[in-house]
Each structure stands twice: as C-alpha cells, then as structure tokens.
Amino acid sequence: MLLDYISHIGKYFLMISEIFKKQTKWSVMRTLIFKEIDDLIFGSLGIVAFISFFIGGVVAIQTALNLTNPLIPKTLIGFATRQSIILEFAPTFISVIMAGKMGSFITSSIGTMRVTEQIDALEVMGVNSLNYLVFPKLIALLLYPFIIGLSMFIGIAGGYIASVYGGFGASSDFIDGIQVNFIPFHITYAFIKTIVFALILATIPSYHGYYMKGGALEVGKASTISFVWTSVTIILVNYILTQLLLT
Secondary structure (H helix, E strand, O other): OHHHHHHHHHHHHHHHHHHOOOOOOHHHHHHHHHHHHHHHHHHHHHHHHHHHHHHHHHHHHHHHHOOOOOOOOOHHHHHHHHHHHHHHHHHHHHHHHHHHHHHHHHHHHHHHHHHOOHHHHHHHOOOOHHHHHHHHHHHHHHHHHHHHHHHHHHHHHHHHHHHHHOOOOOHHHHHHHHHOOOOOHHHHHHHHHHHHHHHHHHHHHHHHHHOOOOOHHHHHHHHHHHHHHHHHHHHHHHHHHHHHHHO
C-alpha cells in the first residue's frame, strides 16, 4: 500500500513536469485558457456567492447568541465574523467545496476524453496532451484568488446584514468590530493559501482524470477519488501553511 502511494506521488510530480514541455501553439492555447476561465472561474461565482453570504450570516448570528455577558462589547460580532471569514472560511472551506465542484468537473472531463480515446488521438497528432489539457486549467486558476476575495467580501456583508437587520447589534458596532485589531498580514496569509490551493485544484483532479483506466463507470469513481484526495490534501496543506505562516 505504501509503495502504491509513493508510486502515485512520483507519477504526479512527473505529470507536473510534463505539463510545461512542448507547449501548444498560443493561438490554440489562448482559446483553451478563456474556455477554462469561463468554466472554472465564472461558473463558480454563483455558488461561492450564495454559500459565502449565508455562512457569514450564520457566523454573525452564532457569535451574537453567545454574547450572554453584557460586559462583552457588541463589536465582537464583527471581529469574529471578519476573523472567521478571512482566516479559514473563504480560503479553506470554499476550496474544499471547489474540490467537489471544480475537481469533479476537471476529472470527469479529462477522464471522458481518456475513455473515448481523444487523448490518444492528441498524442498521435504529436500534441503534448498534458500541456493541452492541464496547462490552461493552471493558468485559469491563477484567477482563483479573485473568487476568494469575492467570498471574503460577500461573507462579511452577509454577517453585517444578519447582525444589523437581525437586531443583534448596531451598524456602527459591526463596522467597528471589522476594523478593530486588524492585521494586514492575515489577508496575505489567506491569499498565499489560496494560490497553493489553486495549484492543488488544477493538478490533482487532472491527475486522476488523465491516468484513469476503464469505462464510463470508472469516470464516476475517479471523480469521487479525486474529490477525496483533493480535499484531504487541501486540509493537510492548510495545517502546514498555518504552522509556517502564523506561528
């Protein structure tokens, strides 16, 4: 079992090195990149906005309901919402969700091409199939921090609306809470994690789709396995980066 894991890791890094060899013509690659941006980035905005708004509201409400001591200032609602959204929810929780949304899409699309022998056809024509299929996804996901930045903004806005219009605190209290003890490096930390997670989201699902074997049923299995391993990797890397950057 251990040897299998080591073999997969070796093959994974070999795949990454192959992505950058024998580049596809820019006229073709440009079209592929714009298509991936549309599918992976713009196609994810709706679900990210929906989840971020309501999670931000839930965080604010739960914080407010636990402020049973009258000596605790109401500004804590805004402070807790900001910290929760910026440090963990937006970069990490959204990335785990995207492992299901983006990751399954990437694995199934590449896996289907493998099943229908389209990848073999690319190789016969002398095209570097890994560069053709995976490189556009890597470039498209360089815009992934835009999704996370939007998630931060909408999450805090959801917390504001839930707090103020839910009657848990005044608008000035929430805004003061957002501003109190703000550490700019926390934003940097969140976006460093986001960039690393973007690389994981582009490569691990691609690996499982590209090297899958079998038929249509195996495409579904590969998508499930891809989601599991992408999520596990994101959580482990999140722990490592937190230890390195915040301690």
